[in-house]
Amino acid sequence: MDQHLFTNAIVKENDRIPVTVIGLGNMGQALAAAFLRAGHPVTVWNRTAGKADLLVGNGAVQAETAHEAVAASKVIVVCLSTYEVVKSTLIPLAAKLAGRFIVNLTTGTPNKARLLDTWAKEKGIEYLDGAIMAVPPMIGTPNALILYGGRKELFETYQPVLQVMGGGTTYLSEDTGVALLYDMAMLTMLYGAWYSYFHAHALLRTANISAEEFLPYTKDWLQHMIVPSLTSSDAARILDERQYETDVSNITVNKLTLDHIVNSSRELGVPVDWLLPIQTVTDGMLAQGFGNDGFERVFESMINRSVATPLDQNR
Ligand SMILES: NC(=O)c1ccc[n+]([C@@H]2O[C@H](COP(=O)([O-])OP(=O)(O)OC[C@H]3O[C@@H](n4cnc5c(N)ncnc54)[C@H](OP(=O)(O)O)[C@@H]3O)[C@@H](O)[C@H]2O)c1
Numbered sequence: 001m002d003q004h005l006f007t008n009a010i011v012k013e014n015d016r017i018p019v020t021v022i023g024l025g026n027m028g029q030a031l032a033a034a035f036l037r038a039g040h041p042v043t044v045w046n047r048t049a050g051k052a053d054l055l056v057g058n059g060a061v062q063a064e065t066a067h068e069a070v071a072a073s074k075v076i077v078v079c080l081s082t083y084e085v086v087k088s089t090l091i092p093l094a095a096k097l098a099g100r101f102i103v104n105l106t107t108g109t110p111n112k113a114r115l116l117d118t119w120a121k122e123k124g125i126e127y128l129d130g131a132i133m134a135v136p137p138m139i140g141t142p143n144a145l146i147l148y149g150g151r152k153e154l155f156e157t158y159q160p161v162l163q164v165m166g167g168g169t170t171y172l173s174e175d176t177g178v179a180l181l182y183d184m185a186m187l188t189m190l191y192g193a194w195y196s197y198f199h200a201h202a203l204l205r206t207a208n209i210s211a212e213e214f215l216p217y218t219k220d221w222l223q224h225m226i227v228p229s230l231t232s233s234d235a236a237r238i239l240d241e242r243q244y245e246t247d248v249s250n251i252t253v254n255k256l257t258l259d260h261i262v263n264s265s266r267e268l269g270v271p272v273d274w275l276l277p278i279q280t281v282t283d284g285m286l287a288q289g290f291g292n293d294g295f296e297r298v299f300e301s302m303i304n305r306s307v308a309t310p311l312d313q314n315r
Helices: 003-010 026-037 049-057 066-071 083-097 110-122 152-163 178-205 211-231 233-241 251-268 273-287 295-301
Strands: 019-022 042-045 075-078 101-104 126-133 145-150 168-173
Touching: 019 026, 019 066, 026 042, 026 049, 026 075, 042 049, 042 066, 066 083, 075 083, 083 101, 083 110, 101 110, 101 152, 110 126, 110 178, 126 152, 126 178, 145 152, 145 178, 152 168, 168 178, 178 211, 178 251, 178 273, 211 233, 233 295, 251 273, 251 295, 273 295
Parallel strands: 019 042, 019 075, 075 101, 101 126, 145 168
Antiparallel strands: 126 145
């Protein structure tokens, strides 16, 4: 779908309320541009003023100060580098922010989001925390997934405005930290996959095999072997029910495979540090007599016992 048509189509005239965007890094600029395309009056502020030039050329108003930017709109979209920067920017403006709506799209930890929400409540500020699961060129398109945590009523009130930033605008939970929890869970899978991908190619490079050459073999294999183990309901059920019996591939055989990977890597001079903790956990499972269980039992070593999850409570 055409990006321009998409954003304009979903915003009714009455919903084109003024929006302020604080932070004009790569992401903040994309967010502000999406609001401009959708016809919202947009005020912007950034520490480095020059980053507003393109947006001003397209109709945004550049505030001289963050205070002036906040005063211009009821809806304040914040997208800065860290929560520390968000706090140092917003805390001095608390009085001016009272009664306004902050949607914070900065990445951080779930607890930082919860603490900022508590601060906002104390100051009479409406607050939602969002996690952008997209890159700047996707902002304002149907494919941009943006997850939200916080008061549902607030999400519903502002949904037409939030929707401008992405077709995948999704409410998750009254718990303000949950959007970033999803974010961190997805990104953990991303970096784990990337790191193992680089390791695989470092192994191949020892025989002068290029990434391109390997592609035809890895594509189908990933699709049939790995994708279902991460994305199927059957795989999810194993973790949710914590039942690890298998007649397919048990820890004993997986432990041997891990040893082969570590030994081959050492033989070929590829660093193995990141694989050693996996070996240690697997050895521990074998020592406890779980050799006939599936490899998923490793999950048991990671569940934080000090925090009772709802799944645990139902047991
Ligand atoms: N880019 C992505 O693909 C992407 C995807 C999902 C989520 N995000 C999240 O979006 C947020 C912004 O990312 P980005 O890509 O826009 O980063 P960026 O291009 O590096 O921009 C960082 C922003 O933070 C501001 N900033 C940094 N330190 C500051 C300080 N001490 N005081 C005031 N402002 C300060 C910068 O202002 P100056 O311009 O003055 O330096 C700029 O506006 C991050 O939390 C990131 O994790 C980004």
